[in-house]
Each structure stands twice: as C-alpha cells, then as structure tokens.
Amino acid sequence: xxxxxxxxxxxxxxxxxxxxxxxxxxxxxxxxxxxxxxxxxxxxxxxxxxxxxxxxxxxxxxxxxxxxxxxxxxxxxxxxxxxxxxxxxxxxxxxxxxxxxxxxxxxx
Numbered sequence: 518x519x520x521x522x523x524x525x526x527x528x529x530x531x532x533x534x535x536x537x538x539x540x541x542x543x544x545x546x547x548x549x550x551x552x553x554x555x556x557x558x559x560x561x562x563x564x565x566x567x568x569x570x571x572x573x574x575x576x577x578x579x580x581x582x583x584x585x586x587x588x589x590x591x592x593x594x595x596x597x598x599x600x601x602x603x604x605x606x607x608x609x610x611x612x613x614x615x616x617x618x619x620x621x622x623x624x625x
Contacts, residue, residue, distance in 0.1 A: 526599055529607040
C-alpha cells in the first residue's frame with residue numbers, strides 16, 4: 518500500500534482544495550494572485566532542489582521501507598510531486614486563513 522502517496526494526498530491536497538473552494542473567494546485579487554505566483558515559483562524551486570538532491574545522493578527512495586506507486590518522472594517518483602506541489606499551497610493556505618482569522622478577531 519503506497520502510504521507515502523496517501524499520506525501526502527490527504528495531508529496536503531484535500532485541505533488545499535477545500536481552501537480553494539471555500540476560503541480563497543474571501544481574499545482580494547492581490548492576495549489570490551500572490552498565492553498562485555508564490556505556489557508556482559516554490560514548486561519550480563523545489564523540483565529543482567529535488568533533482569539536485571537526488572543527483573548528489575542526499576536522499577533516495579526505498580520500496581522496502583515504503584512501497585511507491587511506480588510512476589516516475591526522471592529520477593523522482595510521483596509521490597515527490599504530490600509532496601512538492603501540495604506542501605507550498607497548503608502552507609500558504611494555512612497562513613492566509615490564520616492571518617484572516619486573527620485580523621477579524623482584532624476588530625471585534
């Protein structure tokens with residue numbers, strides 16, 4: 518069972534989609550634009566970092582420890598893309614949500 522894939526899909530992607538569906542509409546166009554631009558820039562940077570780390574053997578993947586789905590893009594499994602493309606938008610969504618929540622709490 519691909520626990521790595523399932524964990525990061527549930528941990529990052531489901532909350533991220535809920536944020537986009539329900540909360541992003543409450544933010545202004547500048548915040549929305551910044552959210553998407555930052556997500557794209559970070560995804561590109563993190564993928565580059567991933568391939569450098571794999572090239573220099575900083576880390577690797579072991580099917581003995583955690584089975585992978587088996588879909589690879591170059592030297593990285595799809596699980597890494599689920600992680601990298603999910604982590605940044607998720608963290609930004611949490612930050613923006615808390616920021617909005619705490620700003621509303623100050624006005625009360």
